[in-house]
Amino acid sequence: MVRMFNIISAMLKKVGLDMFILSIFAAILVAYLAPSVGVDHGIFSLRSAAEWGVGLIFFFYGLRLSPQKLKLGLVNVKLHFIVQISTFVVFPIVVLAAMFLLGYSRNDYLWTGTFFLASLPSTVSSSVVMVGIARGNIPAAIFNASISSLLGVFITPALMALYLSGGFDGVSSNGLGQTLLKLIFQVIVPLSAGVILNKRWGEFAERKKKLLRLFDETIIVLIVYTSFCSSFEDGMFKDFAFSTLLILSACMIGLFFFVFLLVWSFCSVLKFPIEDRITATFCGSKKSLVHGSVMSKVIFPDPAVVGIILLPTMLYHALQLIIVSIIAQKLGTRKD
Numbered sequence: 001m002v003r004m005f006n007i008i009s010a011m012l013k014k015v016g017l018d019m020f021i022l023s024i025f026a027a028i029l030v031a032y033l034a035p036s037v038g039v040d041h042g043i044f045s046l047r048s049a050a051e052w053g054v055g056l057i058f059f060f061y062g063l064r065l066s067p068q069k070l071k072l073g074l075v076n077v078k079l080h081f082i083v084q085i086s087t088f089v090v091f092p093i094v095v096l097a098a099m100f101l102l103g104y105s106r107n108d109y110l111w112t113g114t115f116f117l118a119s120l121p122s123t124v125s126s127s128v129v130m131v132g133i134a135r136g137n138i139p140a141a142i143f144n145a146s147i148s149s150l151l152g153v154f155i156t157p158a159l160m161a162l163y164l165s166g167g168f169d170g171v172s173s174n175g176l177g178q179t180l181l182k183l184i185f186q187v188i189v190p191l192s193a194g195v196i197l198n199k200r201w202g203e204f205a206e207r208k209k210k211l212l213r214l215f216d217e218t219i220i221v222l223i224v225y226t227s228f229c230s231s232f233e234d235g236m237f238k239d240f241a242f243s244t245l246l247i248l249s250a251c252m253i254g255l256f257f258f259v260f261l262l263v264w265s266f267c268s269v270l271k272f273p274i275e276d277r278i279t280a281t282f283c284g285s286k287k288s289l290v291h292g293s294v295m296s297k298v299i300f301p302d303p304a305v306v307g308i309i310l311l312p313t314m315l316y317h318a319l320q321l322i323i324v325s326i327i328a329q330k331l332g333t334r335k336d
Helices: 002-014 019-033 046-063 067-072 077-102 109-118 125-133 138-164 173-196 198-207 209-233 242-269 274-284 289-299 303-332
Strands: none
Touching: 019 209, 019 303, 046 173, 046 198, 046 209, 046 289, 077 109, 077 138, 077 242, 077 274, 109 138, 109 242, 109 289, 109 303, 125 138, 125 274, 125 303, 138 173, 138 274, 138 289, 173 198, 173 289, 198 209, 209 289, 209 303, 242 274, 242 303, 274 303, 289 303
């Protein structure tokens, strides 16, 4: 049985899927079948556990964020600049352009969720893993993924504050002030505490990174489950057709390829070596579901809204892993 599980797991990884992605979709299914379980909000409820988990995720991330590693990565400035501009400038501009071209309502949850996706930082672990498979510049990938996540703590809420300032049913004018306080205590304080304690416990956290990654993924699945429980309980998806999901998925694929090819072309014009080109496109075209899940709980106070807001990010995350894994394997077999 264990051998069969390992074989199936290996086959899924070859196409970019793993147990984490499958667990997320399983959580949505369970939320649809039994939404009331994740709606209760008390000291020992699943929702409370998810909220406490947000702070712990950022604490452990700060604990593994070594200042020495960040200093070593500062050499290739041009590459880092392209990755961060792609992540925090190109993505939002592309989505805003699509909004104005296609027409949108500021209170349309899917459009808000799509802009939320555009404001997120790059992934950490999967970016580095895929760059490794494609034989790209791994040290630069580690630096960019780490600095992107750190910048995202400040840039994502700032971009969303600008977007939501025009008025949005999910966040009231009072809610923005409460969101800022929540951001400070749930994200910035734990992250800062982790960075401060890196010198003492950073080595231990690095040794236990697989266990900490499992903890991160467990909390993400829990956040997704409780968010969708609230969404299903409040009937947020009752007007959604299956065709809407298909169109949204196609749009996420289009968004990925547009940014991926744009960054790759720009790197070609600048005559980057192939290793740097791989790192720039892989890191600059990916978005973090981890940050999306935890930030959504901080930025959007209504748990029923969070399920829909996260939908574009979850679809993009799953699809980007499948597409990038195929591209990475192809690039990894190239002849130098």
